[in-house]
Amino acid sequence: MKKNLCCLILPALFALGMVSTIHGADLGDKAAKLSIAKWVKGEAVDVTDGKNIYVVEFWATWCPPCRASIPHLTKLQKKFADKGVVFVGISDEDEETVTPFVNKMGKDMDYRVAIDQNDKTSKAYMAAYGINGIPHAFVVDKAGRIVWHGHPMADLEKTLQAIVDGKYDLEKTRKRLKAEELFQKFVQTVAEGGEKEKIDAMGAELEALDKELGGVMPDGSRFNAAEVTRIIQFQMLLEKYEEALDENPASAKKMEAELVKLAPKDWSLEDHKVDTQFRKDFTDYYAAVGRRPDKLKAASLRTKLTESTTKNAMLLNDFSWAILTDRNIKERDIPLALNLAEKAVKHSGGTNASVLDTYARALYDSGKKEEAIKQQKLAIKHAKSDQERELFEENLKNFEK
Incomplete structure (x- = not known):
């Protein structure tokens, strides 16, 4: 294990x-026609026409994971366009919410987008398969069957490749x-x-x-x-x-x-106690540098955070990132963020892409541009997904300006 x-x-x-494990639909069942109130982007399609392979993805503008999936879906649409694969993103929000969002995304959301009609499509897909969370995608093959469903960042690309190769x-x-x-x-x-x-x-x-x-x-x-x-x-x-x-x-x-x-x-009980105290100290520190600043308390807690013996790379990384980016923090202690980020790199072995990305940001905000670029390139090298790699490459471009 x-x-x-x-x-x-x-x-x-x-x-x-x-x-939900209680649902009536199964893989291989016929896909329902889409009930659409408004096609916001792209021409209307019939997913049961037997002409193409369709990816029907349910999303919302308010959903962070949905927004994070959009560039990946755009990339897949471009990759499989000449293989007869058509992507459709469906939201249950109103036109006044969806249209401006899609327009602002522009080419970054380069596939069909539609608004559900009174939740009819959601009921025919999401509810039918017992799915309560978004984003969630369904693949409809040329026989009009739903042959896969899941998170769009999971096995969607692998599934589409297998289908177009005839190996699914x-x-x-x-x-x-x-x-x-x-x-x-x-x-x-x-x-x-x-x-x-x-x-x-x-x-x-x-x-x-x-x-x-x-x-x-x-x-x-x-x-x-x-x-x-x-x-x-x-x-x-x-x-x-x-x-x-x-x-x-x-x-x-x-x-x-x-x-x-x-x-x-x-797992170590002693390490867990150290991590628990570290979390508590950071929670108190976050409050002390937030909307009601308390400089004396923040200074005391800063000492505790820097002297902590925690080896939890993810905690160190998350807290460093919060100091660097959280909007509620009014005065950013960049040296503290850099200190935590350096420890995160050390305790993660220097190969965790997310940790390296945070470290690069801390270096950049510290005025160490060249070293930041070097670490950002390492983050790109160790990225585990295309989406992560694309995000880190964008960060690198910003550092190199």
Whole structure:
């Protein structure tokens, strides 16, 4: 089991309710016609005409992940345009909201955009498949069937490539989707303290699917029911422990032995305590440099933050980025941001693209332009996705001006 298993389980815990396991539609079912109130960009299309492959994506102007997906969707539309793939973005907002947004995006949102008619299209797609969260995309093949659905930043590109190459395996995708839904249900049942027999049955089914599909975990690693169960129980106990630290320290102390027993091998109670204090200090610091500044308190907390022994690269990175960019911070302590960013690079091994991007920004804001450019190029080198790479390349252009 990989070290980052906790990071894989946590999204499943938070995502409960984003995907419903109770729905009537399945992959391979015929796609519904689009019910459109207004075509904001591009000509109207009929996704059931059998002429093209269609990507129907549900989004909204207020949704940050939706906005982040737009450049990626534009890139995919350009890539697959000559393969007969047509993208349609559908929002349930009014024309007065959508049209100005699309016009402002211009070529960065270079595919068809439409406004749903009284949520009819959303009901025929999103509700039919039990989807509650956006952005979410559906792929309709030339036979008029929905053959894939998921987050547009996930396997959409790989799916389209397989379809146009004639190598797409619908049955395998059905099984993988079933495994994903079962995994969500498994996590929820364990988290809620469900019946052992039910958990064991789901675990056995997931292990069988894992063997057949070559991995059902989000990162492709193998599923082990006992290990995943232990991690979920650990996460639930950790949540109770953190609540008790403030409300009932004596009760929290009693939980520590069980926490250590359930914890992953790479987890340390002492490190966790350091990280918890670091979070608390930054929360207080954030308030002290925000809308009601308190310079004396901020100075005291600054010392605590710089002297912290935390090795949590993501915490260091996030707090550095907040100091550099958060609008609520009125006076930016760039030296502090640089200090935290340098530590984040150190504790992440110097290969985490997001951390390097933050470090480059801290260097640039410190007046160290050449070093910032060097680190930004490293961030681009280590980027894990096209979207991330494009964002970092844009940052590099700004540094080089």
